[in-house]
Every structure is written in C-alpha cells, then in structure tokens.
Amino acid sequence: MNEYVNPVIFGVIVGTLTRIYMLRTDYRQYPTYLHGKIIHIALGFIAAGLGTIAVPALLEENFTAITFLTVAASQFRDVRNMERNTLAELDAYELVPRGATYIEGIAVAFESRNYLVIFTSLLATLSYIIFNFYIALAVSVICMFISHKLMAGGKLKDIVNIEFVQPHFKDAGLYVDNIYIMNIGLKVRQEEILNYGMGFVLSPKSFDARSTIANLGQRQAILHDMSTSLGIFKDSGTPALTPLAKRDLDDGRVAVFVLPQRKDVEKAIAILGQVPTLENAIRMPSESKAIQEGSKAD
Numbered sequence: 001m002n003e004y005v006n007p008v009i010f011g012v013i014v015g016t017l018t019r020i021y022m023l024r025t026d027y028r029q030y031p032t033y034l035h036g037k038i039i040h041i042a043l044g045f046i047a048a049g050l051g052t053i054a055v056p057a058l059l060e061e062n063f064t065a066i067t068f069l070t071v072a073a074s075q076f077r078d079v080r081n082m083e084r085n086t087l088a089e090l091d092a093y094e095l096v097p098r099g100a101t102y103i104e105g106i107a108v109a110f111e112s113r114n115y116l117v118i119f120t121s122l123l124a125t126l127s128y129i130i131f132n133f134y135i136a137l138a139v140s141v142i143c144m145f146i147s148h149k150l151m152a153g154g155k156l157k158d159i160v161n162i163e164f165v166q167p168h169f170k171d172a173g174l175y176v177d178n179i180y181i182m183n184i185g186l187k188v189r190q191e192e193i194l195n196y197g198m199g200f201v202l203s204p205k206s207f208d209a210r211s212t213i214a215n216l217g218q219r220q221a222i223l224h225d226m227s228t229s230l231g232i233f234k235d236s237g238t239p240a241l242t243p244l245a246k247r248d249l250d251d252g253r254v255a256v257f258v259l260p261q262r263k264d265v266e267k268a269i270a271i272l273g274q275v276p277t278l279e280n281a282i283r284m285p286s287e288s289k290a291i292q293e294g295s296k297a298d
Contacts, residue, residue: 004056007128007136011055014140015048015121016041021144022113022151040110043079044117047072051118055125069118076114083107095234096227096243101217105278109151116147154282156222157273159209160202160254164265167199167257177201179248179255182240189240196233198263200256200272210252211283218281219245222256222272229271231261 023040050072057066084107091097098106120143128136156162165177169190174181176199184190204210212218223243227234234241243258260268 004059004129006133007125008052008056010128010133010136011052011121011125012045012048014124014144015051015117016045018120018140018144018147019044019047019113019117022116022147043076043114047076047114047117048121051121052125054122055129059129072118076111079114080107080111083110094224095232095236096224097220098224099217099220101215101278101280102221102224104280105276108279113147113151116150120144120147153279154277155273156202156213156275156277159206159212159277160204162269162272163201163203164269165199165201165255167193167197169194174257176246176255176257177253179246179253181244181246181255181257184240186240192233192241193259196259196261196263198258198260198265198268200258200269202254202256202272204252206286208282208284208286211285212277212281213254214247214252215278215281215283218278219254219256221278221281222275223258225275226256226258226260226268226271230258230264230268233259233261 020041023037023044050069054066054069057063084103087098087103087106088100091099091103120140123143124136124140127139167174167176167181169175169184172183172185172190174184174190174193179201184193202213204213223245227243232243234243241259243256245254245256247254256272258268
C-alpha cells in the first residue's frame with residue numbers, strides 16, 4: 001500500500017483546497033466567519049478523504065470498501081438538513097426574510113459541493129496513480145475550474161430587463177409604474193416612502209422567464225438581496241415600510257419596491273441583476289410537449 005501514500009495525500013489536499021475555493025462569505029453572510037467556515041472545511045476534508053480512498057480500494061479489488069460511499073451520501077444529506085434548519089431559524093430574525101425557496105437552494109448547494117469534492121479528489125488520485133504527478137495536477141486544476149463553474153448559477157439579468165421607475169401615489173395607493181403595490185393611508189408614511197423608496201420594473205425576456213419571476217420564492221429572494229446589499233429603511237413594527245414585489249397580471253411584469261438606505265440607482269440595478277435565479281423557482285413551460293404540439297397545430 002506504500003505506492004498509494006503520495007496519491008492519497010495529493011487527492012486529499014486537492015479535494016480540501018477545492019472545498020476552500022468554493023467556500024464564500026458574501027453579502028448573504030453565510031457561512032458565518034469563523035466557525036461556520038471551519039465546519040464546512042472539515043466536511044470538505046472528509047469528502048476528499050472518501051473520494052481518495054475509493055481509488056486504492058478499487059485497484060486492490062476491495063469492492064466491499066466502496067459501500068462506504070453510500071454512507072457518505074446519507075451523511076452529506078444530513079448537511080442539507082443542517083443548513084436548512086439553521087437558516088430557517090435565522091430567517092425569523094431578518095427584517096426582510098430570505099424565504100423557504102432561497103433557503104432550500106442554499107442547502108442543496110452545500111450538499112452538492114461535497115459531492116464535487118469527492119469527484120475531484122477521486123479523479124486527482126486516479127490520475128496520479130495511472131499517469132504521474134503533473135497530469136494529476138492538470139486534472140485537478142480542470143476539476144476545480146469545472147466545480148467553480150457549476151457553483152455559479154443563473155442571474156436575474158439573464159432573464160429580465162430591469163428599469164428604474166420612481167414610486168408614486170394615487171390617493172392612498174402606492175404604484176410603481178402602473179402596478180399597484182399597497183395602500184398607505186398615513187401622510188407621514190407616504191412622505192417617508194417617497195423620500196426613501198425606489199421602484200424597479202422587471203420585464204421578462206421570454207414566457208419561461210415570466211413564469212419564473214412570478215414565483216413568490218424568487219420575488220422574496222430579490223427583496224432580501226436588495227435589502228441586504230443596500231440596507232433598508234425599516235425596523236420591526238413598521239409594516240408600511242416593508243419592501244414588496246407585485247405582478248402586472250396582464251403582461252407578467254414584476255414591480256419591485258424597496259426602501260434602501262443607500263439610494264444609488266446604478267448600483268441598485270447592478271445588484272438586482274446579480275440576484276441568483278433560484279433552481280426551485282425556474283419554470284420552463286415552453287418545454288412542455290403539450291404546448292409544443294399545440295404550437296405546431298396552430
């Protein structure tokens with residue numbers, strides 16, 4: 001087994017570095033610094049070890065040892081549950097919550113990244129044993145690049161056109177463009193909203209995009225990211241100062257109303273465009289066979 005020592009060490013190092021490379025603490029402030037990162041790096045080290053040890057086990061025809069990969073799958077499924085439960089507990093204390101759809105997307109991402117670590121360390125170790133260190137290093141770099149690409153999902157700017165529109169009142173009704181947002185009766189609150197409020201209209205680029213931005217979880221993610229990045233003019237007990245996103249039922253456009261502490265239109269549009277398109281919110285009705293057959297019939 002001495003011939004496998006260097007490949008195993010190499011695979012574990014590459015896998016752990018891959019997990020560190022995929023670890024981000026950004027505007028979402030999760031995983032938390034520092035203990036949250038330690039947990040995920042430790043899990044990445046375990047995943048790297050599992051992927052690395054699988055190669056010598058196969059080459060030595062110790063097929064029963066591969067069954068521990070099924071145990072690993074169940075363990076990393078618990079990682080998803082851990083992240084879901086943690087974020088759900090934290091969400092109750094957010095001024096603008098993430099929402100269940102956003103939380104589920106984050107939880108799935110943390111689970112899947114451990115599987116990417118397993119595959120990376122497995123291929124790195126296999127390349128080292130079959131070829132040599134330099135080819136294994138090249139394979140590792142390619143795997144890390146692929147992992148990083150898979151880590152980044154779609155952005156809102158890919159599916160909608162974003163336009164800034166100043167909110168306005170018609171009597172007590174608050175509107176962004178011609179889309180009704182909510183009713184505000186107090187004059188003081190109306191003045192605060194006109195002073196701090198910003199409105200944006202999201203026009204879908206396709207029928208699929210119209211269905212995606214209609215999802216309540218996707219709209220809640222937009223409000224959360226905007227409020228986290230730009231701040232929010234709101235405190236607990238002020239429901240009139242709650243950001244909202246409402247649809248135009250005629251054409252599927254979505255009006256986004258926010259109350260940022262930093263009122264910068266260009267910056268706000270850039271942040272809005274970078275909001276992730278949630279996997280659980282993506283809808284593709286155009287892929288339906290019934291719709292496609294109907295189009296042909298027409």
